[in-house]
Amino acid sequence: MLEDETLTWADRMRAEGRDEGRDEGRREGLAGERKLLLRLARIRFGEALAGSLAAPLEQIADTDRLEKVGEWLLNCDSGDALLALVNQS
DSSP states (O other): OHHHHHHHHHHHHHHHHHHHHHHHHHHHHHHHHHHHHHHHHHHHHOHHHHHHHHHHHHTOOOHHHHHHHHHHHHHOSSHHHHHHHHHHO
């Protein structure tokens, strides 16, 4: 009985550790995507636009949406157009 409880406890701890690791990995991945988008925006549209884009990007917690921002970054003719799209979504 005690052995069963110990295994159950150990299994729970391992599962909890895996979940925490996945969550941390997701957060780091999103932070990396945001950093890259800001770098590209800075190169393409300048420091001021990148500064304006930082806060809205920080609110995006979905990789699909961040990928869409990357597409907009390539397709928009101006930083203002990019910022408008990001703020709309």
